[in-house]
Every structure is written in C-alpha cells, then in structure tokens.
Amino acid sequence: MNLEIYLIPAIPAFAAALLSVLPRKTRPAFYSLISSLSVLSSFALTVYFGFRAQKLVPFPEIASTLMPWIETADLAAMLAFRMDSTAFAMCLLVSGMGSLIIVYSAHYLKGDENPGRYFAAITLFAASMLFLVLAENLLLLFIGWEGVGLCSYLLIGHYWKKSGVPLAAFRAFFVNRAGDLFFLLGVFTLFQVLGTVSFTDMPLRENLLANPAVKEKLSFAALLLLGGAFAKSAQIPLHVWLPDAMAGPTPVSALIHAATMVTAGVYLVIRLHWLFLLSAQAESVLLVAALLTFLVGAVLACFQTDIKKILAYSTISNLGLMFLALAARMPAAAFLHLFGHAAFKALLFLGAGAVIIYSHHEQDIRHLKGILKKLPVTRGALWIGAIGGAGFIPYAASGFFSKEMVLHAVRAAQFSIAGENISGETVYWIVYAAEFLSIFYLFRMLGYLEAGRPDSEKESKEHDGTEIKETGWLMPGVLFILSIFSVFFGIISAPGGAGGTGILAGIESGDNIHSQPMELSALIVPSALSSIFAAGIFLLFMKSSSRLILEKLLDFSPGSRGLFARNFYFDDVYGFLILRPLNAAGGLAYRAVEAPVFLETLRAAGYFLKKIGRFFTVFQRGILNEYAFFILIAALLFVIIALFT
C-alpha cells in the first residue's frame, strides 16, 4: 500500500493547520522551527523512498491508492499517489529547497508583524506542491494546483498594508484561476474521451486513437490544458502576474515564483507529453508562446532597475526556454533546465533578499551600488548564481549543460506552425542570440552591486544608524549551502554525469537525451565569447562613467518608456479588452436590468396592490354594525339569486 507516501504532503499540511491556529503570542522561532521541521521530514521521507528504491535508474514506480475521491456514474477519480522518477526528483527539489528557504525566512522575517501567517502559508505551499507532484490523476493534481495558487496569493499579500500589494496578490490568484478554467475544461474533455484522467491509465487507452474524432478532441484537450499550464508558468499572454508577484517577501519569490510553483506548468506538460505529441496545434502554440516569452522576458529584464523585477523577468524568460524544449519534444531537457534554473534562480533571489534585508529594504539597484563589498557570502552567492544563470562556464554554471541541452534539442528539432515548417536551426540561432541578453541583465545587475564607491553609503548609514553587514548565521548559511548545490548541479548535469542521465532517464521522451553526445570541444569558442561579453558588461556597468552612458542609452532606446516600461502593454490590453468591459457590463446589468426590471417593478407592483387594497377599505371602517349590514345584504343577494334562477 505504501501509505508512507501520503505522509509526504500530509506532514506539512498538518503543520500548516497547526501553525494557523497557534495563539498570536507564540515566539516566531517556534513557527519557523515547526515549519522547517515538517518540510524537512518530507524531504527525509523522499530520501527514504530513494534509498528504498535502491536504484534510481530506472526508478521503480511506487503507486498507492487510498480511496475513491469522486466516483460517480459520470466522473471518477481516485485519491491515489504515484511516485516515479519525475515525481521523485520534483519532491526532492520542493522539500529540499523548501526547507532551506524556510530556514532562511526565519531570519528574513525577524520582527515581522505576523510570522504565523507567513509560515503557515509557506508550509501549506510545500504541502500543496508535494501533493501536486505526487497526484496520480489530473483531477487530484488540481487540488495541489489550486492550493499552490492560494498559497502564492496569501504569501504575495503578506505585506498587505503596503499599497498595491493586495492588488498584486489578487492578480496572481485570478490570472491563475482564469487559466484553471481552461485546465478544468481540458480535464473534462480528456475524461469524456478516455474515460479516465489517471496518469497511468490514460496512455494505455491508445486503441482509441484510431478514431480521428478522438484524436481531434485530444488535441483540443491539449490546447485547453496549455491554458492552465501557461497561467501557472507565466507564459505569454498569461505572464502578467509574475512581475507583480515580487511584492511578496523575497524568500517566497525564490521558492514559489522562481524554483517550484511556476514550474508546475512545465511539470504538467512533461507528465502529459504523450498527449502533446498528438497535437500539432498544441505544439505550435507551445512554440510561439515559448519563444515569445523567452524573448520578451529577456528584453524586459534588461530595462528593470528593481533587483527583484530583473530576476522575475529572467524567470519568465527561463520558463520560456523550458517550454521551448518541450515544443522541441525534449521533455528531459526541459526537466533538466527546470532543475538548473531552480538552483541558480533560488540562489540569486536569496542573495537579492540578503541584499535587500541588509540594506534595509532597498530594492533599486541604482541605490545599491557597491553594497556587495560588505557582504562577502552574499557576494559569492550572487556571483555563482549569475554565472549559473548566464551559463557560460561549463561545470561551474548550474545552467550551462541544461541550457546547452535545450539548445541542442531545439537545433535538432523540426518545428511547424500552422503547417509551415520552420527549421530548428532558425529557432536555435534566435535563442542563441537572445542568450546574450541574459548575460547582459545579470551582469548589469552585478555591475551595479559591485560598483566602485557606494554613493548611497551615507544614506544607508542614516538608516537606523546601523551599518550594512551580514548578521546572523542562518541566511549566510543557507546561501552557502545553495551555492555549493548550484555548483554541484553544474557538475552532475554534465553529459555522463549522474544528474544528466540519472534523474532524467525515467522520463519517457521517446528519444534518448544523450543519443547525440555533445562535443565539449565545440563549446569552447561560444563559451569564451560569452565570457568576454559578460566581463565587458560587468566592467562597463561597474565604472561610473561608462555606466552613465549606458543608462542614457537604455533610457533613450526606442520603446524604453512605452513598450518596455509598460510590459508590452499587456496590462493595458487586458484592462481595455476584459476588465473595463466587464465592469461596464456589471454596472449596466444593475442599472438597466436589475434595478428597473426586477427591483423597481416589483416595488411598484407591491405599491399599487397596496393602493388598490386601500381603496377597498372604504367598506371596512372598523365599525361592527356596518360589517353586519354588508353580510346581511350579501346574504339577501344570494337568496334573491337563488330564488330567481
């Protein structure tokens, strides 16, 4: 039965329930202790499963069915979990990264008004994400899917007193719910066609595929499911919520909006890859959206000055890259990049969080010049993260091999959009060129943070009179561990390394990921080129004279005020096309229909009935004799009628 598997999400879930009802006077340390211990025990359980499996390649599937969840004549879904290699790796990532980041938050949230809410929500998030990962069918996955959305909403809204924060939380929640609408319809379509939404059973119903109508419906279902995946993974056009989500505490951005939750869409597509292979439309939508997202994210990241916004757009861009690998029918590459990205992005975010905390909540990189000089551990972490993200040094950069793998896959693939064939080579060169943008924005950021003299030093000293330095050991400790992990991942993700073949071999991708071994020697030239570029950008932004010129250039570049500053007008378009018409329709429905037709008419009807009634009261003045008289008259009338008819 493997009932232990249910404990993996259940322990954090119960911990979250406990945390949310603890009295307000509980010590903050107690919250973080319970929270991190519960997630850590999930991690331990996952590791236990790993050990029990004895060999990771191929990972022996662990499945367990607890009871029927919804089981009616029409619709049926079991409450069942399944752990295969994909789920196992995701569990490790979520619980491991989760517990590290919760430990980090213990320091980050020092002095917070309401740490209970924060830790309850982040623990619940871990539970939901683990639930999502382990769920055996799509409907059950939906519980975790919405659960992570809810926790994201709660956590983004943590500083709800700041203006704009509730709105950001609201947007994140409802963009996701809009995507979920399509997700649910996709699940319905799948169920209608296949009669099951179990991950294990669905691919087995291939005998139905001979019917072209079934194939068409499946293709439609794939498109609908993409709606949900796009919303969760912030793909164009549903990416608008992710930059706003940076209003939350930085550890939340690291865990939820970079490393785990936003990859749920990628995870879903990997899980249902057989379905997307059937659907040419879904694949072309995937390609277009992924490519656009990748480019838009990279371009916008170059124009941001808020350190968290830079990282947010970088996340969007990297998610685009993952979807690109999926469009190239290489889920293993996408999955590998998911991990590589998680490693360096969490590091970058946590480093940024350290910068923000130690500088007393300053997020504008222009005001953070030279701050890294005082924060040695953070400095190391950010450097490793940036190198990992830009991905130009083999083995040292966590993103190097995963990105290479994606590029490799894209180059080998054959795309088609609406029947038009597009060679993988074209896409490859576009992506390759755009990769320089990621080097640009990351090293621009580092350049600012390392720049000569912190000219805001006086200002920051005036802040509470405290000097900027790393305090406590929790945050630096976590940064240290993550840096090691990041480098370590860069090494194991290499072809032939444990990561490259190990974790990923279980993914049914159709073709082996290392079937065409990469020529490492061929990577030397581009790698060196990138290194020179990175160094150049870094130095240019570090020197104040050249920085000023570059700032001017960025500022006056076409579109920097309109197109780029306003996120390609996506918000305006949504406002214009959806929100304003809806609001107008709401007002109109009330003014034109509800009030005059339903409320006023009825009020008037009541009024007139009352008037009529009042008219007839002339016969009823409350005098008994008159009533008696009327009765007699009526009786007489009846007698007369009876007599004369």
Add this chain to the structure above:
Amino acid sequence: MEILALLICSLVFLTMHLVLVQKERIHARLAVAFNFLYAAPAALFSLSAIFFAREYYFSFPELEIWRGFFFRPALYLDAKNAPLIFLMALVLPVAGYWLRASFENAAKSFHIASQVMVFGLTGVFLSDSLILFYFFWETALIGAYFWIGLFGKSQESEAPSRLKGPVGVLTRFFLFTLFGSFAMLVSIAALTAVNGNDMSLALIPVAVQSLSPELRLVSFAGFFTAFAVKMPLFGFHGWLRDTYVGAPPLARVYLSAVMSKMGAYGFFIIVCNAYHSLIAAAAPALQILCVAGVIYGALICLSRERLIDVFIYASLSHLCMIGLGLFSVSGPENGSSALSGTVFQMLNHGLIMTALLSLDARSSGEIYPVRSYPVRRRTAALLLLSILAGVSLPGMSNFAGEILILYAAFLTSPWLAFCASFGLLIGAAAVFRLFHRIFLKAPEEQIVESTKGDDLNLRETALGLFLAAVWIALGFYPMIVIGSIERAIYVFRMIP
C-alpha cells in the same frame, strides 16, 4: 418512528416558546440552546442515514381515521434528504450562536416565528406525501412572513422606493412566494385529482403519466414557478435582494441557507423525477437560463459595493449553478451523478452562505457599531476561508459538487460549462475585490484597537473552524455523502 422526533422536537420548542416561558422576552441563550437541542437528533438521524444508509419511514396506516380520506401523512428520511436535514443541524446552532447578539432583546414572537419556520422546513424535507409537502411548505412561509414582517428593518431606499419599512419588503416577498405557492397548489390539485388520493413522492411520476398532455404541462408550470421563485432562479429573483437586506440577520441566514433549498429540493424530488420528458424537452432553454443567471449574478456582483449585496448575488449565481445541475439531467436512467452532485451542492451552498452571511452581519456593524475592519483578524480570516470555500477551491467540499454539475453540463455542451465557469470566475473575482477593499485597506486612519465583542471570540472561532473542517473533510472525501445520495437516487428513480 425516530424521525418523528425531529418534527416533535421543533414543535416542543415552539410550545416552550409559546407557553412555558412566561416572560415577555426570552433570553437569547435559551433560544440558542434550543437550536443545539434540535441539532442533536437532526445530526444523529441524518448522519446515520448518510453513513450507514439507514432509511427511516413513518406513516399512520393503522389509524382508522385516514382510511378513505385522501390525505396520507408519511415521513421519510434517507440519503436523498438527509444532507438537507444535516444542513439544518449545522446551520441552526452555528448561525444562532454567531448572531446571538442580534436577537439578544428580541420579543417572544421572534422566536416563535423562527420556530414555526424551522418546523415547516423540517417538515418539507421529511414529508413523503404531496399534500403534507404543501402543508409544511406554507407553514415555513408563514413563519418567514411573520418573522420578516415583525422584525425586518426599514430599508434605506436606493431607488425612489415608494414603500418604506419592512411591510414593503414583506409585501414583495409575500407576493412572489404566494404566487408560486398557488401555482403549486393547482398542480397538486391536478395530480391528486387524477390519482384520486394523496400520493407518495416516489409515485408522482405515475400520476404524471396519467395526466393529459395539456394538464401535464400546466402542472409542470405550476411546480416550476413555485420552486423557481423559492430558489430563486434567474428571472424569478425579484424579491431576493430586498427581502434579504430587510430581514433580520438570523432570518436572512435561514432564508438563504435553508429556505432556498426548499425550492431546489422541490425541483429535485418532484420536477426532475416526475417530469423528465418535459425537462429533457426544455433542457436547452432551462440550461441557458441557468447559465445566464450565473453570469448575471456575477455581473451584478461587480457593480455592488456592499458585502451583503455581493453575497446575495453570488448566492444567486450559485443557486443557478444548482439549477444547471438539475436541468442537465435528461432522462430517468442517467444523470444520477449530476443529481447527487446537485444535492451535495445544496448542502455546501447552505453551509457557505451561513458562514458568509453570519460573519458579514456579525462584522458589518449591523449588530455592533462599525469601528474598523482590519483589526478584526479572526473575522477576516474566517470570512476569507468561507469565500475560498465559496469560490470552490479544490479540496473544499464545494469543488466536488461543482465539478459534477459542470461535467454534466459539459456533456451537454462544452460551451455551457465554459460560460458557467466563466461566470463563477467573475463572481469570485468580485467577491474577492470587495473583500480586499473592505478588509485589506491600508489603514491610513489610525486603527482603533479591537475591543471585546468586535472580533469573534474563541468559541465562535472554534465554531467557524469546525465548519471549515467540515468543508475540507467533505472536500477530500465527498464520496461518503455523494455515494449514498447516488444510491438513494438510483433506487428512488427505479421505483415507478
């Protein structure tokens, strides 16, 4: 025999209110205690009907006096109606406890009216005879009528309303429901006439079969009007807003949580069962009506600025969802899962409306003067939890019911499911937006520290958390209810 205890229970409390307590004013605690006492047997019997599939049946066959008389009194309780009795068992104590302050000084007649209503509602859900159904239906309405009429509050006029005061509200409520009731009376008369006798609910389809086609249509229209008004469905909801706003808080909760289920239950037990050929013929129109109602309610939500208004119209949306589930059933042999989802959804809707409306009344200054919202953490947290349950977060009970309804609609046409869920999405967004505006305002003016009685106290919070636990438990294991409902419905529909 046991289920008679339920009715007798409410009757005994009614008598106690009337006679035993000699004072002019009854202490509110006593009334709440009565609610708890009522809830105990109600919960016991309904849960045993749900979990252990027990069926209770009670009639008076051996009494000579009923022989040859066309009235056949019988009560039943099985998994079909047990969710509704269970709903009452939860709603009465919870709402009574939360809103106790609102009727602290209420006159005796307040409790008498409420008890009459409870008696009627219990009877409607339990009765296994058409005429008894009607009798209890009217009893519940009479209770509601006096309750709102005597204790409703004057309404601030939004439009140039000519009728002020509770009497105006009452007139509208009364007009609508009386209209519906008379229509139903005609239908019942037609059915009884053709049967020659009062009949059990399960045998209504037989009587309907022997009606002439015209009469069948007329009787269908009669039942439809009565139930559609009571629920209400879109187009029949004119009384809804004014009545709810005008009613005393406790009455509002009863109306929304339980009384609207009278209509839904009537649809389910009479209309969907007996008139399936007509339902099948009219299904597209009815489904579109319901989906229109879902979207319409959500749109109105967008334009309203008071939490109570938004809850009322969101409730309209959800009731139309229930309607959609009812009308997605096209024949006697299929659709039992949509129907069981619908019955389950009735339970959920009742529980959620109880929480929403009570918490809103508890915190909106209706009972205590408004100070400042943000300091009421527990109220806000529980309200948010209820809203989340209301927007059917997966893992909460509402989701399981809603997904069954949506899937049934989806099988009819994907567009129906799309439009309905789109409407629900808008409604959810509207509720959230208003919640944000009220509770998550950046406190520019200084916050008055919450004084005692402003926020929920520990016991009230525990009650709310209990409700939340019910939602989550039913969300993860809805089959415990849905499964037994489905079996009961299957058997029920096979009887004729």
Add this chain to the structure above:
Amino acid sequence: MVIFNLQNCLLLSLCLFLIGCYGIITRRNLLLFFLSIEILLNGVHISLVAFNYFRWSAVETGHYLYMLSIGVAAAEAAVGLSMLIVLFKNKGGIHVNDISTLKDDNES
C-alpha cells in the same frame, strides 16, 4: 285560537330574524349587539325545529342540529361576554367604535 302550523312558525322565525337584523345594524352597545345576534339565531332555530316537526317528524335531525347550534352559541356567548368584560376593563366602555383599532391608519 292560534293556529299551530308551519306557516305561522316560519312567520315567527322571520319576525325574530328581522328584529335581530335591526338590532345588529343599529345597536352600538356591544351587549345589545350580542343580544340581537342571539335573537337572530333563535329565529333560525325555530325554523329548524319547525321544519323538522312538520315535514320530517320521523327523524329528529332538526332537533339535533338545534341542540348542537345552541351549544355552540352558548360557548360563543361565553367567550364573547368574557371578551366584553376585558374590553370594559380596558376601555371603560363597550361601544363598537372602541374596537376599530386593528385597522392601521398610520401607514401612508
């Protein structure tokens, strides 16, 4: 000699009935009003008994009806009179116009 036949009995009944009618239309004193109702009732009773006696003397349904009716009337009189007493205590009089307050005149 008075002729004891159906016609005369009905005449008597009619007379009593008309006297009762006159009473309930003109009297404003509730006690007299009651009295008039009783007279009116007795008129009807006489016709009941008379019909039974002259036409269907085999069965005595009319008599039974009469007994029932007089019993109900007595009960009603008891209730009515007690209400009169309460009314007198509250209002200090038993005039018909005193009890017209149920009609609410306050509403617009």
